[in-house]
Amino acid sequence: MLTSVRLRLQKIWWGQFWISNCKGRCLEPGLDGRHYGPNTTDGSVPRPTLPNKLGSHIGTSLQGLGRLAFLLLLAAFAMLVQGYHPGLEDDAFYLAAIKHNLTPALFPHDADFFRLQFQATVFDKLIAFPLRWTHVPLEWGILFWQWAVTFLILWGCWRISRRCFVETHAQWAAVALVAVLLTLPVSGTALSLTDQHLHARALATAGILAAIVAAIDQRRILAIALLVAAFSVHAIMAMFGASYCLVLMWRPAERTGLQHTTRQQRAEVLAASLLPMGWIFDPSSDAWRQAAATRQFYFVLRWHWYELLGMVAPLVLLWWFRALARTQRSVVLEQVAERLVYFGVFQLALALIISLFPQLERFRPLEPVRFLHLVYLLFVLLAGGLLGRYVLKQHALRWLLLFVPLSCGMFYAQRQMYPATAHLELPGAASSNAWMEAFRWISENTPVDSQFALDPHYLELPGEDYHGFRALAERSVLADAVKDAGMAARVPRLAPRWRREVEAQSGWRNFKRPDFLRLKAEFGVDWVVLTEPGVEGLSCPYRNPQVLVCRVE
Numbered sequence: 001m002l003t004s005v006r007l008r009l010q011k012i013w014w015g016q017f018w019i020s021n022c023k024g025r026c027l028e029p030g031l032d033g034r035h036y037g038p039n040t041t042d043g044s045v046p047r048p049t050l051p052n053k054l055g056s057h058i059g060t061s062l063q064g065l066g067r068l069a070f071l072l073l074l075a076a077f078a079m080l081v082q083g084y085h086p087g088l089e090d091d092a093f094y095l096a097a098i099k100h101n102l103t104p105a106l107f108p109h110d111a112d113f114f115r116l117q118f119q120a121t122v123f124d125k126l127i128a129f130p131l132r133w134t135h136v137p138l139e140w141g142i143l144f145w146q147w148a149v150t151f152l153i154l155w156g157c158w159r160i161s162r163r164c165f166v167e168t169h170a171q172w173a174a175v176a177l178v179a180v181l182l183t184l185p186v187s188g189t190a191l192s193l194t195d196q197h198l199h200a201r202a203l204a205t206a207g208i209l210a211a212i213v214a215a216i217d218q219r220r221i222l223a224i225a226l227l228v229a230a231f232s233v234h235a236i237m238a239m240f241g242a243s244y245c246l247v248l249m250w251r252p253a254e255r256t257g258l259q260h261t262t263r264q265q266r267a268e269v270l271a272a273s274l275l276p277m278g279w280i281f282d283p284s285s286d287a288w289r290q291a292a293a294t295r296q297f298y299f300v301l302r303w304h305w306y307e308l309l310g311m312v313a314p315l316v317l318l319w320w321f322r323a324l325a326r327t328q329r330s331v332v333l334e335q336v337a338e339r340l341v342y343f344g345v346f347q348l349a350l351a352l353i354i355s356l357f358p359q360l361e362r363f364r365p366l367e368p369v370r371f372l373h374l375v376y377l378l379f380v381l382l383a384g385g386l387l388g389r390y391v392l393k394q395h396a397l398r399w400l401l402l403f404v405p406l407s408c409g410m411f412y413a414q415r416q417m418y419p420a421t422a423h424l425e426l427p428g429a430a431s432s433n434a435w436m437e438a439f440r441w442i443s444e445n446t447p448v449d450s451q452f453a454l455d456p457h458y459l460e461l462p463g464e465d466y467h468g469f470r471a472l473a474e475r476s477v478l479a480d481a482v483k484d485a486g487m488a489a490r491v492p493r494l495a496p497r498w499r500r501e502v503e504a505q506s507g508w509r510n511f512k513r514p515d516f517l518r519l520k521a522e523f524g525v526d527w528v529v530l531t532e533p534g535v536e537g538l539s540c541p542y543r544n545p546q547v548l549v550c551r552v553e
Contacts, residue, residue, distance in 0.1 A: 071158065071175075075151040078179040081407050083196045083414045083423045085467070086142055091197040092468020092483050093117075094124065095142070099474060101128035102138065108449050109476035109524070113484055116491045122232045123200040139427035146198045149206060153194065154179055156209025157381050163216050164325075164333040165385045173388025173399075174381045180407050183414060186376045187310025188303045189369055190296070193377055196414070201373075204234035208241030208374065215245040216332060223249070240371045244343045248336070284362055287495035291488035294481075298364040298489075300355040311372060314379045315344045321382050333382065340378055347371035365490045420463040434546035435464045438529060439473040441542045442549055446475060446527060453516070453525045455508045456481040461531070463546060469529070478505060478523060513537035516552045526552050 087095055093114040100106050100115070101124050118124055131141040154175055161174035182194045194202045207230030214223035223245055231238035292298055303311075318337045325334035351368035354360045392398045415423060421433045431437055442452070452475050459466050459482045469477050479488075479501040488498035504522060507515075512535060519525040530548045534540060542549035 067158070071154050072151055074175065074179050075147055075154055078150055078154070078182050079147060080424070081180060081411050081414075082182045082194070083418070084143065084146065085196045085418065085421065085425050085465075086139070086198070087467050087472040088195070088197045088418075089466050089468070089483065090195065090199060092471045093487065094199060095197070095471035096468070096474075097124035098127050098131075098142070099138070099471070101125055102132060105448050106474055107470065107476050109451050110470070110479075111476075112494060112497075113470070113479065113487050116494065117487060120235055121200055123203065123234070126233070127198070137427065142198050143427060149198065149202045150182070150194065152206035153202065153209065156206055156213065157377075159213045160209065160216070160336070160378075161381060161385050163213070164330065164336055164382065165389060166330075167389055169392065169394050170385045170388035173392050174383075174385035176403060177384025177387065178377070178380050180403060180410060181380055183410055184376065184380065186370075186372050188297055188300070188307035189367075189372050191370060191373050193373070193380070200234040201237050204230040204237045204241070205373075205377070207233065208238065208245075211241060211245050212248065212378075215248045216336070218249065220249065236367055236370065237373065239366075240347070240374050243347070243371075244340065244374060247343045247346075248339045250339075284492060285495055287499040288489065288492040289361075291485045291495050291498055292361070292364060294485040295364075295489050297367070297369055298355070300352055300369060311348065311369075314372075314375055315341050315348075318344070318375075318379060318382070321386060324386060333385075336378070337382060340375060344371065344375045418465040421465045421467070433463065433465065433467070434544045436467060436472065437544055438542060438547040438549055439467070439469060442473040442475055442527075442529075445542070446549075448475070450475050450527050451524045452477040452527045452529060453505060453519050453523075454478075454480070454529045455531075456502050456505045457508075458529070459483060475527075478502075478519070478525065511535065520552045528552055 085091075096107065097114045097118050100111060127142070127145060130136075131138060134141075136144075157178045158171065158175045161171040165171050165174065178193070183192045183196070185192050191201075194205070207226050211223045211226035211230065214220075214226060227238055227242045227245065230241055296302060300308075318341050322334050322337040322341070325331075325337060347368065348371075351371070354363045354366075354368050387402070392402065411423075421436070422429065422431065425431065425436075431440070452469065452473070454469060454477060455461065456478075457480070458464055458469070459480060468483060469475075469480075479498045481502050484498055485502075488495040501523065504519060516525065516528055516535070516538065519528075528538070528550050530538075530540075530550060532546055532548065534543075534548045534550065538550040539553065540548040540550040
């Protein structure tokens with residue numbers, strides 16, 4: 001009797017010990033519902049040892065803190081390689097929207113160029129709220145958010161790699177390769193893996209990666225919640241993430257003579273197919289078509305051959321990754337790669353259909369080719385893990401030979417892209433860029449309700465380095481022909497206004513004082529930003545070797 005009771009107590013103790021020490025790290029669930037230990041790939045679970053229980057918990061906590069610290073440092077290193085440029089390109093809208101949330105008096109004339117689209121996102125409100133509550137200076141708060149989002153992306157990559165690779169060095173090689181290649185261009189899409197500024201796409205990507213982890217673990221409710229959160233930040237990217245998660249969680253019927261799928265499985269596949277088609281847009285117009293024509297990635301058949309190759313090649317290599325995983329009996333890796341190919345082929349077919357048929361032109365603002373962003377990110381992740389498994393292993397010299405030249409190369413590429421601007425535009429640091437200095441003067445010395453006009457192609461001028469006036473000068477401005485065209489292509493009701501303002505500025509480089517007075521009469525323009533040598537007859541209270549800020553009066 002006593003022996004029986006003692007045996008039962010031992011079994012209970014062992015069960016409690018195993019759950020407390022292995023939850024979340026000893027058992028890794030595969031997509032087929034089986035659980036895989038950290039050192040096995042055949043479904044077996046290693047036998048527990050009997051360490052000191054308190055010591056085991058302390059050791060686990062220290063390991064977790066060590067991983068956290070390393071990922072934070074890796075995120076900082078990734079930003080050093082990538083660069084940091086607030087107000088760059090798309091940040092002309094995002095940063096302006098955040099500032100408008102903090103100071104509603106800003107942008108009284110042109111807030112529609114970011115407000116209409118941003119009604120569908122909580123991103124600007126999410127960033128502005130803690131800044132308002134904590135009174136942290138905006139510049140420092142944005143920098144912290146950029147670091148935090150980069151960390152969340154790398155953390156998500158590490159969690160996926162941990163489920164795909166049993167070797168620790170392969171897991172960290174996967175994350176390190178993503179960190180170094182954050183500015184890798186995604187073929188034909190005008191995107192990189194992440195941007196050199198805080199972008200809603202990056203925050204949504206972090207949520208999508210977390211949802212992929214939940215999908216791998218078959219935790220469907222959590223995956224849905226994470227995708228909903230990502231959707232509230234960046235709807236288009238979240239739809240791609242949801243489509244992939246649905247494909248990833250789809251489990252075909254076991255081959256036991258039943259070759260049909262269940263009703264639920266068929267519904268999941270149908271949902272994965274239809275999800276990217278969910279938005280309703282305003283009617284098209286000639287002005288909208290003119291704006292859309294500036295978005296090269298809308299039209300797949302206009303891509304260069306190397307862009308088309310960059311669209312297909314990752315899918316081919318991912319199928320090879322699947323074969324390698326099968327030889328190693330890496331079930332999760334095999335299915336992640338396999339389902340990514342299925343997802344990519346479907347989205348590619350959808351993008352081609354939308355691009356080929358004019359009747360579907362209103363779906364082009366869904367940017368269907370940008371599914372490649374998720375394909376590229378996971379491709380780099382899996383490629384890094386396989387390099388770690390087969391090539392780098394635990395040889396420090398091999399790691400250095402790969403990552404040092406790669407980091408230097410990515411750093412050099414960024415310096416060539418933005419040569420007139422500091423690599424890290426940190427808060428409080430004086431800018432060496434003449435345009436940035438002019439924008440700063442404008443924000444500090446002109447009325448908040450001013451209306452400005454610039455060369456509609458000012459973003460492409462030498463030395464400007466694609467910094468948005470609206471976000472950095474914090475003043476209203478007539479539409480430009482480069483970035484505002486993209487907003488008009490997404491929000492058709494803006495297209496007529498965009499075309500009217502851009503056409504009114506046509507021939508800017510030959511403008512004289514009467515032309516600026518015409519802009520004042522038609523649009524209320526009372527300030528202009530010019531390049532040297534300026535225009536005779538205008539009063540210019542600010543001038544530097546490249547840029548003048550002049551009154552129109």
